Amino acid sequence: MTQEEIQKEVDELIKKLGDPKFLSSSQGEAKKTGARLQRLQKLLNAHEELAKVREEQSTLEELRSESPGSQIEIIAEEEELNQKAAALEEAIAQLESDKPSISLPSDIIMEIRAGAGGDEASLFAEELFSCYNAFAERRKWEVAILSKSESEAGGFKEIIFEIDGKDAYKTLKFESGVHRVQRIPTTEKQGRIHTSTVSVAVLPKVQDIDIEIRPQDLKLEFSRSSGAGGQNVNKVETAVRIIHLPTGVVVTSQEGRSQQKNRERAMSILRARLYEARQSAEEAKMAAERKSQIGTGDRSEKIRTYNFPQDRITDHRVNQSFHNIEKIMAGHLDDIIEQFKK
Numbered sequence: 001m002t003q004e005e006i007q008k009e010v011d012e013l014i015k016k017l018g019d020p021k022f023l024s025s026s027q028g029e030a031k032k033t034g035a036r037l038q039r040l041q042k043l044l045n046a047h048e049e050l051a052k053v054r055e056e057q058s059t060l061e062e063l064r065s066e067s068p069g070s071q072i073e074i075i076a077e078e079e080e081l082n083q084k085a086a087a088l089e090e091a092i093a094q095l096e097s098d099k100p101s102i103s104l105p106s107d108i109i110m111e112i113r114a115g116a117g118g119d120e121a122s123l124f125a126e127e128l129f130s131c132y133n134a135f136a137e138r139r140k141w142e143v144a145i146l147s148k149s150e151s152e153a154g155g156f157k158e159i160i161f162e163i164d165g166k167d168a169y170k171t172l173k174f175e176s177g178v179h180r181v182q183r184i185p186t187t188e189k190q191g192r193i194h195t196s197t198v199s200v201a202v203l204p205k206v207q208d209i210d211i212e213i214r215p216q217d218l219k220l221e222f223s224r225s226s227g228a229g230g231q232n233v234n235k236v237e238t239a240v241r242i243i244h245l246p247t248g249v250v251v252t253s254q255e256g257r258s259q260q261k262n263r264e265r266a267m268s269i270l271r272a273r274l275y276e277a278r279q280s281a282e283e284a285k286m287a288a289e290r291k292s293q294i295g296t297g298d299r300s301e302k303i304r305t306y307n308f309p310q311d312r313i314t315d316h317r318v319n320q321s322f323h324n325i326e327k328i329m330a331g332h333l334d335d336i337i338e339q340f341k342k
Contacts, residue, residue, distance in 0.1 A: 003048075003051075006044045009040055010037065010041060010044060013036065013037040016033060017034060032212070042095055043092060043096065049084075050089065050092065053081055056081055057081050057085070060078055060081070106166060106168055106169055107164040107168055107169065107205040108162065108163050108168050108169045108173070108203060108204060108205055109146070109160065109161070109162045109202075109269060110132060110160070110162075110163060110175075110200065110203070111160045111199075111203070112160075112198060112199070113199045113201075114151065114158070114196075114198055115178065115197035115199055116195075116196060117194065117196025117197060118196075119152070120181070120185045121197060121198055122154075122155030122156055122157055124155070124179075124181045124306075125157070125158075126154070126159075127155075127329060128198055129159050129161070130331075131331055132172070132175075132333075133161075135332075135333050136168075141163050142163070142165060143163050144164075145159065145161045145255050146160045146161055146162060146253050146255060147160045147253050147265075147269070148255070164205070172202050173202050173204075174202075174337070175200050176200055176201050176303075177199070177302070177303030177304070178197050178303060179198045179200055179303065179304050180196070180302055180306070181198070181305075182305060182307045182308065183306075183308035183309060184309065193309060204272060204276075213244070213270065217244060217246050219242070219243040219245060220241070220242055220243075221240075221241040221243070222238075222259060224238070224239060238254065238257065238262055239252065239254035239262060240254070240262040240263045242266045242267065244274065249273050249277075251269040251270045253269065302316060303315065303316060303317055304316065306325060306329075308325060311323055311324065311325050313328060313336070318339060318340055322335060322336055
């Protein structure tokens with residue numbers, strides 16, 4: 001880009017960021033625009049500084065021919081200007097090549113859904129949530145429920161929550177998959193072992209700059225929250241449902257006390273799901289090159305079996321079993337996680 005082109009875009013971005021409608025329509029787009037403006041202003045300043053240095057270098061060339069007796073001073077000044085010019089050229093090259101990159105997120109959004117097994121699956125979904133919640137508490141991570149749907153038996157048909165903490169994604173990303181539980185339900189009178197399944201999804205919690213979501217691509221719906229919550233739940237439409245029109249992805253949030261808070265949480269879930277979809281598409285293209293990786297990451301793949309009668313948890317990806325289910329389900333997942341990392 002020439003200086004004229006940079007200046008023109010800087011002027012356009014300043015005008016854009018001065019429009020209140022633009023700032024209120026999309027915080028994510030405003031952040032991206034502000035970040036680009038800062039980079040272009042740095043680039044423009046570097047070009048202006050380089051132009052000044054070039055002018056000083058040209059002046060020295062004239063002095064060299066006019067003042068043969070001052071060569072030592074001129075050479076010293078030339079070297080200094082050459083160093084400045086080289087540093088500015090390097091800075092310009094770096095600024096021109098900079099592109100927004102997606103670093104490995106730290107925080108995550110987890111989704112737990114009851115699968116086959118009816119009430120028993122929903123009860124185990126609740127137990128898995130309690131397990132991850134306890135594990136997070138031991139790590140001093142913060143946990144916030146974004147959305148949940150309870151079953152008649154008291155468990156969860158579905159629960160979505162976020163975990164904010166150092167290395168949360170790195171630590172728990174391999175929990176994604178189908179978790180199978182084998183045990184005798186409390187309602188089973190003949191002592192038969194039932195097999196149920198629960199699916200777990202671990203999504204990276206990404207920031208606005210990672211995923212571009214245009215306001216015109218969203219359809220927002222508001223309603224009254226269901227469940228406990230007092231008068232606020234019954235009288236105010238705090239629950240938020242967002243539909244991403246290009247992909248058909250639908251997310252909801254109703255646990256917050258305000259509509260704004262639920263809207264922010266729903267957008268967080270949406271960004272995570274769109275990010276996951278993009279990552280899945282990229283990984284599918286590279287599947288042939290990933291033979292050394294354990295498993296496929298597909299959620300339909302059974303990754304772990306919890307056998308309560310035998311007090312055993314088996315991770316099928318590493319073909320290893322762990323005992324003392326009661327302790328593990330109380331949040332002591334460290335051994336399983338570390339073994340899988342190895």
